[in-house]
Amino acid sequence: MTMLLRCKFAALAAVATLALAPSGACSAAPPGTTYTNPLPLRLADGGLAESCADPSLLRDRTTSPATWYMYCTMDPVSYKERDAKGWKFRMMPVYRSVDLVNWYFVRDSFDQRPAGIAGPDAGLWAPEPVYQNGSYYLYFTVTDVADAHSPEKGCKSDSAIAVATSASPAGPWKTAPQLVVAPRQSGAGCNFHWTFDPDVVEDGQGDRWLYYGSYDGGIYVQRLARDGLKVEGDPVRIAAANRYEGAEVVKHGSHWYMFASSTDCCRGPLTGYALYVGRATGPEGPFFDRQGNDMAATRVGGTPVLAQNGNRWIGAGHNTVFQDAAGQWWTFYHAVDRDKGYFSVEDKLTRRPLLLDRIDWIDGWPVINGGHGPSDTAQRRPAVRGAALTSPPKAPATPSATPLWLDRFDGERLDARWSWVRPGAAGSFAAGQPGLRMATQDADLHVDTNSAAVLASALPEGDLRIEARLRLDAPLECCTKPVQAGLVVMRDDDNYVKLVELANDGLRQVEFGKELAPVGPGYPRYGNTVVGTPGEWTWLRIDVRRAAPRTKGEERYTAWSSQDGRAWVQGGTWTHRLGGGAKLGLVAMGGAGHAVTFGQVSVSRLKR
Numbered sequence: 001m002t003m004l005l006r007c008k009f010a011a012l013a014a015v016a017t018l019a020l021a022p023s024g025a026c027s028a029a030p031p032g033t034t035y036t037n038p039l040p041l042r043l044a045d046g047g048l049a050e051s052c053a054d055p056s057l058l059r060d061r062t063t064s065p066a067t068w069y070m071y072c073t074m075d076p077v078s079y080k081e082r083d084a085k086g087w088k089f090r091m092m093p094v095y096r097s098v099d100l101v102n103w104y105f106v107r108d109s110f111d112q113r114p115a116g117i118a119g120p121d122a123g124l125w126a127p128e129p130v131y132q133n134g135s136y137y138l139y140f141t142v143t144d145v146a147d148a149h150s151p152e153k154g155c156k157s158d159s160a161i162a163v164a165t166s167a168s169p170a171g172p173w174k175t176a177p178q179l180v181v182a183p184r185q186s187g188a189g190c191n192f193h194w195t196f197d198p199d200v201v202e203d204g205q206g207d208r209w210l211y212y213g214s215y216d217g218g219i220y221v222q223r224l225a226r227d228g229l230k231v232e233g234d235p236v237r238i239a240a241a242n243r244y245e246g247a248e249v250v251k252h253g254s255h256w257y258m259f260a261s262s263t264d265c266c267r268g269p270l271t272g273y274a275l276y277v278g279r280a281t282g283p284e285g286p287f288f289d290r291q292g293n294d295m296a297a298t299r300v301g302g303t304p305v306l307a308q309n310g311n312r313w314i315g316a317g318h319n320t321v322f323q324d325a326a327g328q329w330w331t332f333y334h335a336v337d338r339d340k341g342y343f344s345v346e347d348k349l350t351r352r353p354l355l356l357d358r359i360d361w362i363d364g365w366p367v368i369n370g371g372h373g374p375s376d377t378a379q380r381r382p383a384v385r386g387a388a389l390t391s392p393p394k395a396p397a398t399p400s401a402t403p404l405w406l407d408r409f410d411g412e413r414l415d416a417r418w419s420w421v422r423p424g425a426a427g428s429f430a431a432g433q434p435g436l437r438m439a440t441q442d443a444d445l446h447v448d449t450n451s452a453a454v455l456a457s458a459l460p461e462g463d464l465r466i467e468a469r470l471r472l473d474a475p476l477e478c479c480t481k482p483v484q485a486g487l488v489v490m491r492d493d494d495n496y497v498k499l500v501e502l503a504n505d506g507l508r509q510v511e512f513g514k515e516l517a518p519v520g521p522g523y524p525r526y527g528n529t530v531v532g533t534p535g536e537w538t539w540l541r542i543d544v545r546r547a548a549p550r551t552k553g554e555e556r557y558t559a560w561s562s563q564d565g566r567a568w569v570q571g572g573t574w575t576h577r578l579g580g581g582a583k584l585g586l587v588a589m590g591g592a593g594h595a596v597t598f599g600q601v602s603v604s605r606l607k608r
Helices: 003-014
Strands: 056-060 067-071 093-097 103-108 124-132 135-142 160-166 199-202 208-214 218-224 231-239 245-252 255-262 274-280 303-306 313-323 329-337 342-344 354-362 365-368 401-407 419-421 436-439 454-458 464-473 483-492 495-504 507-515 526-530 538-545 555-562 568-576 583-589 595-606
Touching: 056 124, 056 313, 067 124, 124 199, 199 245, 208 231, 208 245, 218 245, 231 255, 245 313, 255 313, 274 365, 303 313, 303 365, 303 568, 313 354, 436 583, 454 483, 464 483, 464 495, 483 538, 495 538, 495 555, 495 568, 495 583, 507 555, 507 568, 526 568, 538 595, 583 595
Parallel strands: 274 313
Antiparallel strands: 056 067, 067 093, 093 103, 124 135, 135 160, 199 208, 208 218, 218 231, 245 255, 255 274, 274 303, 313 329, 329 354, 354 365, 401 595, 419 454, 436 595, 454 583, 464 538, 464 595, 483 495, 483 583, 495 507, 507 526, 538 555, 555 568
8 A cells, every 4th residue: 555545544534634744654643542652753754863962842723633833942853954054953843643642853943043043053942832812823942042142242152042923834934033032141241140941831821931041040930921922020039059950831620830941951871951840829929849848949849759769761851741631740841761871872862752751740749750761661641532531540659668777976976887988187077066067078979079088888789768857057048169068878979879968059968869880982970860858957868779670680779858857858769789788878078168967877778
């Protein structure tokens, strides 16, 4: 049978049209009720696009059944595509689908960078499509605006939000001559806040709101003018600087929910990017997490809602949220295959495929994939004609543990189980305070800087739970150096996982890091993610699963934190090969002049 006849029969069966697929491909969904991540993005030549960073979704309002459009950030999408300068960067590619699983290339949003708006080497990032005022609007980041739009000429970091319009969600797009949000200086010269990642929502009164911002400066919300071409009023900061980017705001019930991503999106196999959420009673915030912590506070809030789980996928984030024909909620997002993390390690081009997972609302909070993290097995597809999904996936059970030992450091001397790796200076620690008090050192345990003292203890074999209760005595809005204290599980100085309370850049947060050596040329050795919010006292927990199923002989290390020792927040999972001889270590490092008190440290046997 010819391709044309196959497409005609499939189109009749799916009540779809051949026009929804590129030349040489069939638009109808293949038979079946499931999908498996990553989703297929078919290019015009029949090949597959292997990356769709910062995905955003729009439904075409003129078609029945529904047609959906996916927009991706400017990036390489295939190992094969090159141009005269090397890698071909597609300028915000657009894909189309009738089943939300199979996607077909339509066009790049632009053939070249918009003249008069973007600098000659600007990135066009994080597209945000919106239907309003009887037309389609495409908001996007310009990482370097043309000098005519910058308060400081000749700069490369003067980012802004631009917009283009079209009569069709497929384009072509006409760029507005003025910026929606102009570059915002953070200091003299070429110092600018990151004006990235636009997101537009509409409230019940017909007012629209634009969210924008990133690590440098934080995330802001501002009222969008009726014409959609500019903002009005004063911006309101709703997420802390140096913590979040990629805001995605939706209303569910009586609350507004902000999803936002944190840490480095693009470190290949050591990417620890993850997704967090808070909610507010109005679109201008403030947004609080499940424990009541503000996402804009110094002790920064944000409930982990999509964190890596030890399977193939790491660095999951920068999402878009929607409802299918049955009213079920879903999220598209990008992630990194830890075994195939780069298009090019030399050029630092991280490969970020498109993933999809379901959202359920439980006790007023979104739960993605039942709380299991990014899926890598077959899942039920979204509904395109009203067929509802079954009940939510069963949430993972919190494993119980049997105590092995507990140390409250209430004697004048350390227990014999402890010994020093690089002993600290005389007087830098004292037991029996109560607890163990350690002065922070101007030293570190990071890549080639291995100068920090570590108070270490052997660990038993098997699956373990390690917990510590600590207080970091440093000013709340601290520090110019990353002062940190907590736990490491280490084979040696260059192979470990680390869970610490961190004070840096005016934030207090819980960091979970991994260091690995040796690595191939150009590969990173350290990556990090973040967990819950620290308190006056902070509880840290690492669950260790050795030789877990499907991990190729790796161990799985899962981080938790708590502000009271009762309500625990689960973070991400790093895999590593530290082996049975790995040690537990206590550290206090990053910058001198502060101190940490360990109230207690314990090791328990995890039950399977």
